[in-house]
Amino acid sequence: MSKVSRVLGAAVLCLGLLLSASIVMATQDQSMPAKNQPKKEEKTKTTTLNGTVSAVTDSALTIVDSQKAEHTLAVTSDTKVTKGGKDAVLADVKANDVVTIEAQKGDDGTWTALKISVA
Numbered sequence: 001m002s003k004v005s006r007v008l009g010a011a012v013l014c015l016g017l018l019l020s021a022s023i024v025m026a027t028q029d030q031s032m033p034a035k036n037q038p039k040k041e042e043k044t045k046t047t048t049l050n051g052t053v054s055a056v057t058d059s060a061l062t063i064v065d066s067q068k069a070e071h072t073l074a075v076t077s078d079t080k081v082t083k084g085g086k087d088a089v090l091a092d093v094k095a096n097d098v099v100t101i102e103a104q105k106g107d108d109g110t111w112t113a114l115k116i117s118v119a
Helices: 002-031
Strands: 046-056 060-063 070-082 084-087 098-105 112-119
Touching: 002 070, 046 070
Parallel strands: 070 112
Antiparallel strands: 046 060, 046 098, 060 070, 070 084, 098 112
16 A cells, blocks of 8 residues: 555655646746747838829828829928938929838828838
8 A cells, every 4th residue: 555655645746746837837928928929019000112203292292103003191390301322301302203111100091201212
């Protein structure tokens, strides 16, 4: 009987250790984010648009993309403009310029230009 009780005791001890280890690991998973997990998607809805400028005003820019779709984007004082890799202003952007625009979609569905790069 003593052999059986020793084996039984060892089995209970092993199960107890496994159970406590799994509880500790589950607690760590909830309290600490894993390093390799992807970050939550940011709520800002940005996209890159490429096209040719068809119109420019003080507050908006209209481009036509390669599929002939027209996009009008609001331009704010925070919009960064570059031309040929150098800082520029919106007045430097002219019709028929080829541009790459990083834009953010607002809650109302309108697009605002964050960065305008003229080729």
